[in-house]
Amino acid sequence: MEKNNNDLRVVIYGIGGIGATLGGWLTQKNNNVYLLARGENAKALKSNGSILKNIVSDSSETIVVKVIEDLNEIANIDVVVITVKNYDVEKVAKDISEKLGDNPIVVGLQNGFENQRILPKYFTKIVYAVVVQSGWVDKPGIFGTRGKGHLTLGTPENKNPEIAEKVAKILTPGIPTITTQEFQDAAHSKLIINLSNATFTLISSELKDDDSIFKLWNIFMNVYLEGVKVVKAAGYKEYKLKGLPSWDVMEMGKNLEKATAINNFKRNLKYSWFNSMAQDMIHRKKNQSELESLTGYLIQLADSFNIEIPYNRVIYELSEQQFKKKPYQPLPVETIWEEINKNLNNG
Structure with missing residues (x-):
């Protein structure tokens, strides 16, 4: 029975x-x-x-x-x-x-x-x-x-x-x-938001002014939109997950004026450093993370389709280096911004 x-x-x-x-x-x-x-x-x-x-x-x-x-x-x-x-x-x-x-x-x-x-x-x-x-x-x-x-x-x-x-x-x-x-669509749609885990683990929560917040917002948006581009190229469709932003909303968001972008971003920004990767690296000081299985996975997928994803690649490479350091310390957003722009200019 x-x-x-x-x-x-x-x-x-x-x-x-x-x-x-x-x-x-x-x-x-x-x-x-x-x-x-x-x-x-x-x-x-x-x-x-x-x-x-x-x-x-x-x-x-x-x-x-x-x-x-x-x-x-x-x-x-x-x-x-x-x-x-x-x-x-x-x-x-x-x-x-x-x-x-x-x-x-x-x-x-x-x-x-x-x-x-x-x-x-x-x-x-x-x-x-x-x-x-x-x-x-x-x-x-x-x-x-x-x-x-x-x-x-x-x-x-x-x-x-x-x-x-x-x-x-x-x-x-x-x-x-x-x-x-449509489980693989759902899982890849969630992956895109999880790409920000590395961003908010690598970048310090100590943001000195609105310019710093705007830089972080730009990084977050580009990391996300690169994820959408790769996932679409791989043949996966958007799966609407309640409580998470849609691809269209994020695409429209990249054109927001600076003041609006900063104000919108500030609303939930404080929760961003509660993500699971930041918990491992910053709060629990584990020196273990899911970097490879999240951003690393996206990079492999992008490489298989010859898609350039400079924001995710810089975040991945810097995270790989920084996460090995003991004790681990996040970097100022200005440092990451400089590295990304260097990468874009060299590209």
């Missing part, structure tokens, strides 16, 4: 910002959710619950969660939602495969496409997600968010549609979740 969705045992593997928000909210609606965490994070979650702080509403909630530190601690796991970053996916996939075989449904919640290369080596019942959801770690057991976003599930070749629908029903009580048959 097939289990009801709420009877399925779900493990959220990796309790950073996304794992904590999804796992916490899902726990409030489902008694069969387990958060797999380790070290100080696991200790804090067990002792104090998961504390989610919403910086938009200036509120916090404490959620009592079930915590495990190893997959062997519980039996009959039906679904594993992997919420670690790309650079940890292989290690996690091996761990799941060694302990659970190919039995569970495996859901990959990563930016980019690295999980599409790794997970099929180990599993057959796979679903991927495009994640539009904010979350970060303030300290062990305490997480920040801007509130509930949404997930879009699917697979590259529309395999396992019934599994995708099943997973959507399981996850929706935690974060609104839909399925799509």
Whole structure:
């Protein structure tokens, strides 16, 4: 007899910002959710619950969660939602495969496409997600968010549609979740906005005046529009993701007058340094990032179509150099602006 969705045992593997928000909210609606965490994070979650702080509403909630530190601690796991970053996916996939075989449904919640290369080596019942959801770690057991976003599930070749629908029903009580048959369009549309992760990690948040903000706005816009150009050339179509700007809006935005551009950009600018790459490099000082799987992926795609993307290339090359430095320090926007213009003039 097939289990009801709420009877399925779900493990959220990796309790950073996304794992904590999804796992916490899902726990409030489902008694069969387990958060797999380790070290100080696991200790804090067990002792104090998961504390989610919403910086938009200036509120916090404490959620009592079930915590495990190893997959062997519980039996009959039906679904594993992997919420670690790309650079940890292989290690996690091996761990799941060694302990659970190919039995569970495996859901990959990563930016980019690295999980599409790794997970099929180990599993057959796979679903991927495009994640539009904010979350970060303030300290062990305490997480920040801007509130509930949404997930879009699917697979590259529309395999396992019934599994995708099943997973959507399981996850929706935690974060609104839909399925799509245009998953690669959705994933490439999300990639374009994720290109700014490197921009806001490489460039310091200390902007001395409106001229600095305008330079950053120009860099952000060109990084985005180069992404659109490459993704279109590769044959992917725009997939409208709620809460994210459309390609047309961004295209029109490049012609804004300076004062209007600065005022519009300022509205949400403070949130830009909460992105996952900045969290790794600046706040957690990990010296690990998803640079290669995001901007690096776009550069490979651009090269395959002989498309020049000078803004993304400068951001990528400088990030590659800077991210190796310990301690890592972001650069002033003026430094990046100068390098980009040098590159454009030499081109």
